[in-house]
Amino acid sequence: MKTYGFWIILGVLALTGLGFTELVDNEYYFFASYLVLQGLIMAVAWNILGGFTGYVNFGSAGFFAVGVYTSIALDKAIGLPLPILILASGIVCGLIGLGAGYLTLRLKGVYFAIATLAMAIVFETIAINWEYVGGAKGTFILTPEDSLFFDSYIELLFMVMLLLALGSVALSRYINSSRLGQGLAAIRDDETAAECMGVPTLKLKLISTAIMGAMMGIAGAPYPFFVTYVDPVSSFNLLIAVNAIAMPMIGGTLSWFGPVIGALFLGTAQEIITVTISSELNLLIVGVMLVLFITLAPQGIVGLYQDFMRKRRKND
Numbered sequence: 306m307k308t309y310g311f312w313i314i315l316g317v318l319a320l321t322g323l324g325f326t327e328l329v330d331n332e333y334y335f336f337a338s339y340l341v342l343q344g345l346i347m348a349v350a351w352n353i354l355g356g357f358t359g360y361v362n363f364g365s366a367g368f369f370a371v372g373v374y375t376s377i378a379l380d381k382a383i384g385l386p387l388p389i390l391i392l393a394s395g396i397v398c399g400l401i402g403l404g405a406g407y408l409t410l411r412l413k414g415v416y417f418a419i420a421t422l423a424m425a426i427v428f429e430t431i432a433i434n435w436e437y438v439g440g441a442k443g444t445f446i447l448t449p450e451d452s453l454f455f456d457s458y459i460e461l462l463f464m465v466m467l468l469l470a471l472g473s474v475a476l477s478r479y480i481n482s483s484r485l486g487q488g489l490a491a492i493r494d495d496e497t498a499a500e501c502m503g504v505p506t507l508k509l510k511l512i513s514t515a516i517m518g519a520m521m522g523i524a525g526a527p528y529p530f531f532v533t534y535v536d537p538v539s540s541f542n543l544l545i546a547v548n549a550i551a552m553p554m555i556g557g558t559l560s561w562f563g564p565v566i567g568a569l570f571l572g573t574a575q576e577i578i579t580v581t582i583s584s585e586l587n588l589l590i591v592g593v594m595l596v597l598f599i600t601l602a603p604q605g606i607v608g609l610y611q612d613f614m615r616k617r618r619k620n621d
Contacts, residue, residue: 311478315471322467326460335463339531341572342466343524347545348552348564349473350520355550356558357486358513359493360410361418366546367425368398368518370432372525373540377438377446380529387449387465387527394526395519402518403511410510413496429541443536446529462527473520474565480516481561489513521549544588548572551595557605566606 329335347369355361372394379385379393409420433441448458455461480486488509491499500506529535548571556567571594575587602609 332459335459337576339463339466342470344548344572345470345568346473346524347549348568349477350517351549352553352558352564354513354517356553357489362421363418364421364425365549366541367428368521369525370540372398372522373528374438376526377529391523391526394522398522399515399519403515406511406514429537432537445534462531477561547591551591555598555605557607560607563605563607
């Protein structure tokens with residue numbers, strides 16, 4: 306029954322988003338919502354490796370950017386429709402994630418984190434020197450004229466990202482409750498003990514990195530049509546990379562819904578700050594909040610709520 310309820314909620318959210326496109330005329334809300342949903346997908350993706358498995362990944366922006374440039378390259382070469390570009394970017398980034406995992410997952414702790422950061426730098430260097438997709442000077446992307454039955458292309462992109470975000474949440478929930486999720490949790494708690502119990506740790510970690518890479522690529526694929534101008538600086542943006550880590554950390558990394566809460570909370574706060582104060586403060590706000598949560602509430606918002614409920618039941 307709980308599973309049916311979950312899918313009903315996702316369906317209601319999808320229909321609500323569709324109604325949102327019919328009722329709201331101000332395109333700013335679609336731009337802001339797109340960024341929040343993009344961050345949500347990346348937070349969920351990061352958590353599959355960083356939270357479920359316990360392998361902190363600093364190179365998430367690299368996979369996002371690979372998805373961006375895969376979409377650009379295929380659009381320039383063949384002019385494929387957006388759904389095919391999203392699928393292709395997911396496949397390419399999933400395979401790269403699998404290969405990267407095979408090279409780096411034998412490392413642990415800070416060594417793994419540094420290795421993933423180095424891979425992101427390698428990806429950025431390739432993008433800077435790849436003239437076909439614009440190189441260091443960047444490239445412009447023409448927004449397709451066809452918006453289906455939506456009033457503008459940004460409304461279409463909003464709905465695409467909403468559906469991708471709902472799919473990402475559903476996948477994360479499924480993994481969390483599956484045998485794969487149990488194996489990843491065993492690796493996170495004690496990898497040596499998991500190996501002794503017969504858990505195929507390397508296989509599960511490779512699956513985790515492949516899923517993470519694919520989801521990051523899917524998040525990046527529509528981005529060129531959202532911004533219409535892409536260069537390595539914007540694709541490998543520090544704020545994008547930090548958000549992918551901060552959102553699950555703030556929400557809580559031990560559950561599938563922690564990154565969702567963190568993404569909605571932090572993403573909405575950033576959009577409000579951008580409008581009311583300055584977009585330049587976004588990175589500072591993220592840094593301050595991340596430090597506060599790591600030091601005062603390492604289990605995130607979900608952990609704070611669970612602690613509150615435990616104390617309440619104890620007092621009752």
